[in-house]
Amino acid sequence: MTKETAIQDESNPKTTQIPKNEEKSFANKEVLPKMKKIEGDEPSHLQLSEKFLKRWSIEGLIGKGGYGEIYLAVDIVKGEEVAIKVEPKKRRGKLAKRMILEQHVMFKMQGKPHVPLMYGSGYTDKINYMIMQILSINVGDMKKSNPNKRLSQCSVGRIIHQSITALRDLHDVGYVHRDVKPANMCFGIYPSSRHTLILLDFGLVRRYKMENGEWREQRARAGFRGTTRYVSIRVHRRCEQAPYDDMVSVMYTAYELLSGELPWKYLEKSEEVLQLKEAMTENGVNPEFFKEDKSVLIDFFKVVSEMDPGKAPSYEQMIECIKVLYAPKTLTDPYEWEENQKNGEDTSQEEN
Numbered sequence: 525m526t527k528e529t530a531i532q533d534e535s536n537p538k539t540t541q542i543p544k545n546e547e548k549s550f551a552n553k554e555v556l557p558k559m560k561k562i563e564g565d566e567p568s569h570l571q572l573s574e575k576f577l578k579r580w581s582i583e584g585l586i587g588k589g590g591y592g593e594i595y596l597a598v599d600i601v602k603g604e605e606v607a608i609k610v611e612p613k614k615r616r617g618k619l620a621k622r623m624i625l626e627q628h629v630m631f632k633m634q635g636k637p638h639v640p641l642m643y644g645s646g647y648t649d650k651i652n653y654m655i656m657q658i659l660s661i662n663v664g665d666m667k668k669s670n671p672n673k674r675l676s677q678c679s680v681g682r683i684i685h686q687s688i689t690a691l692r693d694l695h696d697v698g699y700v701h702r703d704v705k706p707a708n709m710c711f712g713i714y715p716s717s718r719h720t721l722i723l724l725d726f727g728l729v730r731r732y733k734m735e736n737g738e739w740r741e742q743r744a745r746a747g748f749r750g751t752t753r754y755v756s757i758r759v760h761r762r763c764e765q766a767p768y769d770d771m772v773s774v775m776y777t778a779y780e781l782l783s784g785e786l787p788w789k790y791l792e793k794s795e796e797v798l799q800l801k802e803a804m805t806e807n808g809v810n811p812e813f814f815k816e817d818k819s820v821l822i823d824f825f826k827v828v829s830e831m832d833p834g835k836a837p838s839y840e841q842m843i844e845c846i847k848v849l850y851a852p853k854t855l856t857d858p859y860e861w862e863e864n865q866k867n868g869e870d871t872s873q874e875e876n
């Protein structure tokens with residue numbers, strides 16, 4: 525398992541809901557996920573051209589995570605593209621609970637702007653599945669596909685602003701995400717959604733707050749959950765995760781997208797990664813890590829790293845701080861990848 529892959533905790537719904545149509549015309553095809561061919565001998569749960577549940581025609585494999593597979597499919601009733609996330613029902617002989625929790629949280633979050641629209645979910649003899657809105661390639665892949673391997677300050681500011689709002693919505697319903705990273709962020713592909721960041725992968729969520737608003741008792745030592753590159757210092761130290769820790773992952777995401785890479789990208793050992801994270805923020809934000817264009821992130825790093833992990837994050841303060849990166853643009857102005865398509869060339873440098 526690579527460092528960038530999430531590590532997780534290991535329940536059975538019968539629901540299948542088909543909500544309203546998403547606007548279909550003018551999909552931004554250039555940012556549609558790059559489909560990967562399903563190789564004959566690769567383990568895959570659905571087959572190309574298969575009519576899944578007699579309704580969804582399987583067109584290709586979009587993504588393969590550590591646990592599930594994500595397929596591009598066409599709803600043959602509505603003629604619309606959808607994404608189907610599939611996970612085997614059993615993992616190492618045990619019932620896999622990850623997607624059950626994910627389905628539950630995603631249903632709870634329906635109607636919030638920064639979660640994928642769910643068209644249905646359920647299970648067959650062998651798999652659990654979720655049918656959801658088709659999205660763009662993920663933000664990590666957008667960064668990688670830019671010639672300079674980073675995103676403009678203006679895009680990063682708007683991605684981070686929307687990530688904070690997305691997480692505030694999740695925290696409000698009582699869950700922490702525990703795997704915030706660029707690969708778990710996409711955009712919508714239709715005119716009405718293409719400037720909206722969508723947060724993915726709710727398979728590692730954990731309830732931190734009860735229905736009455738009281739925080740759950742913290743375990744003295746929690747198991748490691750998340751992706752080494754993006755987790756907070758507290759997670760390295762096996763502390764129970766809180767909304768604060770999601771915000772720290774947003775902070776590292778901002779740094780990576782803006783500068784191209786995190787200082788610990790090439791480090792193998794978690795202990796070494798921890799040491800660099802400590803050097804970056806433990807005794808105040810260290811300017812050595814924020815030279816040149818990265819200096820715009822100093823205030824944001826101060827606000828996030830100085831927050832009290834035992835309290836709700838100051839979402840508004842973080843947003844105010846990050847708006848500086850994209851002003852005078854607004855959240856609804858075109859992003860660099862749209863401008864690049866319009867101009868037929870790369871303009872990402874100009875925006876920095």
Ligand SMILES: Nc1ncnc2c1ncn2[C@@H]1O[C@H](COP(=O)(O)OP(=O)(O)OP(=O)(O)O)[C@@H](O)[C@H]1O
Pocket residue numbers: 529530557586587588589590591592593594607609640656657658659660661662707708710724725727
């Ligand atoms: N609705 C969607 N539309 C388009 N692409 C998607 C969609 N959902 C997921 N993807 C793509 O598939 C990738 C993996 O998705 P996801 O993280 O949900 O799977 P996972 O099996 O939980 O992964 P991991 O094991 O890495 O946590 C994402 O990074 C994204 O690129």
